[in-house]
Amino acid sequence: MDSMNRLIVEGFPEDICETEEAICRSRLLKAVRELCEQTGIEDIDLRVSTGTGRKQLHEQEQPGTGDAGDVSIEDRAAQYRAGEPLWKSDHLVVPDVVREELRTAMEVIRLEPLIFDGWGLREIEPFPRSILNFHGPPGTGKTLAAHAVASEIGKRILVASYARIESKFHGEGPKNVDALFFAAERDEAVLFIDEADSLLSRRLANVTQGSEQAINSMRSQLLICLEKHKGLVIFATNLVENYDPAFETRMRHVRFTLPDAKARARIWTNHLPTKLPLDGDVNVAELAVASDGLCGRDIKNSVIDAALRAARHSRCAVRQSDLLGAVERVLLSRTKSGLGASGIPSLAVPAFGERSQECDMVRPL
Template identity: 40%
Template sequence: MGIGKRLERDNTESKKENEKDSILVKAKYSLSDLIISSNTEANIFDFLSYKKHEKLIFNEWGLSQTHKHQRQTAINFYGSPGTGKTMAAHAIAMELGQPLIIVDYASLESKYVGETSKNITEIFKKAKENQSIIFFDEADAILSRRVTNMTHATDVSVNQTRSVLLTLMNDYDGLIIFTTNFIENYDPAFMRRILAHIEFELPDLLCRERLWKKYIPESLPTKVEIKKLAEISETLSGSDISNCVLKAAMSAARQNSESILIEHFEKSIKEVINSKNANNKSNTKIEKKSVSETYVESQIGKEKMMELKA
């Protein structure tokens, strides 16, 4: 059923009180766990081959002394949520035999402005000591264009974090992995320092078939054809498919059904699609322009308006 090796967190993992910004973990997934398009897979293999040659050229042949700043140390996985970007970071770490330092960006940012540089510097130091990969998961905010029209203290802080990060990246020869779900404007300063941007697409028909196969255990009582499930699950991500199997099994169990029928799967797929649509709608709502008070009043009436204002 292709369920690959999943390693448990071991004692390299630590989260002391004063180390909340980052956590050291051992890779949990291998490349064989990932179901991705041949294109994405080829890009990952290209990158791994670069890493192999990089060691030879920079370390053994000594170009790290003469070409220090030409060494690119970062890659970025981008694409829709639930397509396997976080898994891929673990798989790469496993392939390279290194642990990951997962950076909690939100925690870094919530610190006082002056603390930021110290914290990031600590993370890079910790990475070097542990020979680990620095992992900025869901790093949309870091990689997007810098805020030029600063109005808030947080904007200043975000910019400061990026400046410090860029400087540290210049002197760093380990690997940094970023993942992003969606960013409109990449900061060109980061673009220059990122070796490859690898896209994670929503799974095509063939990948969906493999995903359903992976997430339906052989012992699940069902006669539903995998091909059929792949056909009716367009727009679903790997994560959605895994959730759908669980939901379908739950609803069959709730109904005391002896097996999981196509209706159970259809219902779970529908639920996932609906919740995704609802989520998209609420995102658009945020982007709506504000309207004048007079307009609102004309729509809801004077009385309601008074209530709102009270």
């Protein structure tokens, strides 16, 4: 049964170790599948709780305030809190073309008061949208860039993902979307939604399940919130080709690419701390050439790998051979698994906005 493939078990306490959680989850899923197969049930919603836990859940579902027993938007928004940006623009190392796109996007934000208030364009667009979409391979700096943009404009940043917005209770997802935007305005923060393809994918045309209806409702509510929101929203994704055109046309897109040789040299330099003992033969220029095809995250992991191997062999310094060996292991692992840099399948994929020449075949992800 297709519905059995979508079973969800959640709510485990954070202090439970991953192994115990995985075992319990597996047993619960097996038991529920067997029950549904024996009884023919297609949809099911079971809750396992102690008396205290059930009482707390009941209080959350039936609060004393709000319309029709619903939680007020203020209370719902309490789960979302903005924080200070973790990185500044100085920390961001990207190819020059990407940095120029970010500068242009920043200028649009800076000039908004002049254009819409001073020049009267607010008469035709009461809610000017400042929506950026950062897309590109994993590890290319999208999250860091979002924090850097927030820092540059002097704002805090509210970070969210689809997992923090969705709900196991029918009808709660759209309310969480509304509360998320409410929280961003409350905190006067940049709203950063990571893994946005889960939320911005094409809406389902043939809805047959309640869960599918809930997904469509969340996406419709997101469109409404984007229209009304007065602050900056930044989305990030590795799968921009999955976006619904209704969202795609509302954004300014910034494409993040793998670092070029110049950027890789800077990344290597930034990831070799002054306290890290380096042998005299360490050559950043050579490392930049050898790491062609790697992203910033790969380079960081290579430095850590090299340092660990040097320490394990009781050497007092990291050698060039340690670093080159770490790079080679990353590249070799990608070749063996059929993946390109950063875990992307090593097949030609058209750039965003271009059509595949392979008769519109589905692009492997």
